[in-house]
Amino acid sequence: MISVEEQLARVLAGAAELPHETVPVDAAHGRVLAVDLRSAIESPRDANSAMDGYAVRRADVRGASPDAPVALRVVGEVAAGSGHDPVIGPGEAVRIMTGAPVPADADAVVPIERTADADWAADPVRIAEEPAPAAHIRPAGDDLGAGELVLPRGIRLTARALASAVGAGVGELDVVARPRVAIIATGDELAEPGAPLARGQVHDSNSLLVAALAVEQGAVVVHRGRAGDAPGALDAEVRRVLEASVRPDLIVLTGGVSAGAHDPVTRLALEFAKVAMQPGKPQAFGRIDGVPVFGLPGNPVSVAVSFEVFVRPFLAVLQGLDPTRPTERAIADEAWRTPVGRRQYQPIVAQRVDGVLHVRPASDRGSGSHLVGRLARAEGFAVVPAEVAAIRVGDEVEVMLG
Numbered sequence: 001m002i003s004v005e006e007q008l009a010r011v012l013a014g015a016a017e018l019p020h021e022t023v024p025v026d027a028a029h030g031r032v033l034a035v036d037l038r039s040a041i042e043s044p045r046d047a048n049s050a051m052d053g054y055a056v057r058r059a060d061v062r063g064a065s066p067d068a069p070v071a072l073r074v075v076g077e078v079a080a081g082s083g084h085d086p087v088i089g090p091g092e093a094v095r096i097m098t099g100a101p102v103p104a105d106a107d108a109v110v111p112i113e114r115t116a117d118a119d120w121a122a123d124p125v126r127i128a129e130e131p132a133p134a135a136h137i138r139p140a141g142d143d144l145g146a147g148e149l150v151l152p153r154g155i156r157l158t159a160r161a162l163a164s165a166v167g168a169g170v171g172e173l174d175v176v177a178r179p180r181v182a183i184i185a186t187g188d189e190l191a192e193p194g195a196p197l198a199r200g201q202v203h204d205s206n207s208l209l210v211a212a213l214a215v216e217q218g219a220v221v222v223h224r225g226r227a228g229d230a231p232g233a234l235d236a237e238v239r240r241v242l243e244a245s246v247r248p249d250l251i252v253l254t255g256g257v258s259a260g261a262h263d264p265v266t267r268l269a270l271e272f273a274k275v276a277m278q279p280g281k282p283q284a285f286g287r288i289d290g291v292p293v294f295g296l297p298g299n300p301v302s303v304a305v306s307f308e309v310f311v312r313p314f315l316a317v318l319q320g321l322d323p324t325r326p327t328e329r330a331i332a333d334e335a336w337r338t339p340v341g342r343r344q345y346q347p348i349v350a351q352r353v354d355g356v357l358h359v360r361p362a363s364d365r366g367s368g369s370h371l372v373g374r375l376a377r378a379e380g381f382a383v384v385p386a387e388v389a390a391i392r393v394g395d396e397v398e399v400m401l402g
């Protein structure tokens with residue numbers, strides 16, 4: 001048996017960041033930013049009003065108060081979006097709306113509520129407050145200076161990040177290419193989701209599990225198929241994938257990697273390993289025509305764990321992201337057994353109590369790697385060192401969430 005670290009090192013050995021591409025901001029959600037993004041503009045472009053009210057010259061309204069309002073003639077109006085810059089002479093004011101550019105002659109905005117009549121029809125308008133210098137004016141460049149760093153390279157573009165990018169005057173972003181993943185579930189026993197099962201059959205949940213996990217990690221699924229155990233079937237399916245017009249960056253196979261007499265992955269030219277982990281012991285990895293191929297063990301919980309431990313870091317490296325997974329300390333609220341000699345990845349449910357993370361196994365039916373029905377409850381995995389034989393109530397465990 002080899003350690004998880006040894007197998008991970010094998011998997012990551014040839015992995016490198018994919019090429020970059022430029023995409024419209026609309027298509028960048030979830031992509032990884034390839035270069036630092038600096039603001040293309042000063043934002044806001046113009047000094048603009050933070051309130052609906054009147055643009056005034058402060059010199060005209062010194063000492064204004066509710067008891068001694070100052071009357072100004074209304075000589076115009078600017079609404080948001082107006083490119084207009086009306087002249088404001090002594091004793092004059094301009095109606096201004098939130099977001100509208102402040103006329104060059106004004107040096108303060110008085111909100112409508114601070115006028116004696118609080119009525120847009122009032123003319124003259126009676127200003128009932130002496131505004132502070134630049135009151136309610138958002139200066140140009142208040143949000144972003146031209147050239148200011150907005151987003152650092154290597155982040156995944158969230159909705160908020162995209163809003164900042166658009167605010168920075170950018171219409172396109174340089175992003176890392178999405179890893180293209182091909183998935184082939186192997187086994188004669190596999191049936192379509194929802195299909196009635198004949199004796200010996202099982203629904204293929206693995207190919208969808210891998211596809212959805214890969215998409216969650218920023219990948220795009222270019223092929224999802226199944227291959228039976230007959231000699232040549234998997235080979236033919238792999239060939240089809242490799243010869244398709246869109247070549248994948250990786251192929252993920254599930255099932256057929258262990259010691260069975262019909263395990264088809266074992267006939268491929270991959271490197272096979274028994275990894276000291278549970279679940280996920282039998283693993284295969286290699287390159288076929290230069291394309292990385294993962295052979296994950298067929299049990300659904302083994303697939304979920306193998307993806308977290310090997311495929312997810314690989315996808316991270318392809319996207320220029322840190323492959324290390326942050327872990328947290330947690331307290332076990334329930335006891336469970338764990339195999340000595342293999343690092344256990346126990347699906348867990350988690351709960352924070354007074355800031356302390358508490359976990360218990362997600363399955364109430366043991367840690368069988370076939371328990372796909374319990375996978376939905378898992379909120380993460382407890383990672384138990386190989387030398388530990390049992391977790392007792394109150395023990396501290398390391399947990400990777402999500």
Ligand SMILES: Nc1nc2c(c(=O)[nH]1)N[C@H]1C(S)=C(S)[C@@H](COP(=O)(O)OP(=O)(O)OC[C@H]3O[C@@H](n4cnc5c(N)ncnc54)[C@H](O)[C@@H]3O)O[C@H]1N2
Pocket residue numbers: 185186187189190202203204205206207254255256257258259260263279280281282296297298299300302369370
């Ligand atoms: N003699 C030995 N037998 C087994 C060993 C071993 O070391 N010696 N290892 C066991 C362990 S651990 C695992 S894990 C499994 C891995 O087996 P395979 O990768 O060959 O997987 P299969 O035999 O094809 O399937 C295992 C199990 O999972 C079900 N399955 C397969 N594909 C899917 C799918 N797409 N969706 C849902 N379920 C799937 C399959 O029906 C089997 O029940 O080997 C042990 N045996």
Ligand code: MOO
Pocket residue numbers: 277278279280281282297299302369
């Ligand atoms: O290692 Mo297998 O993955 O126990 O279930």
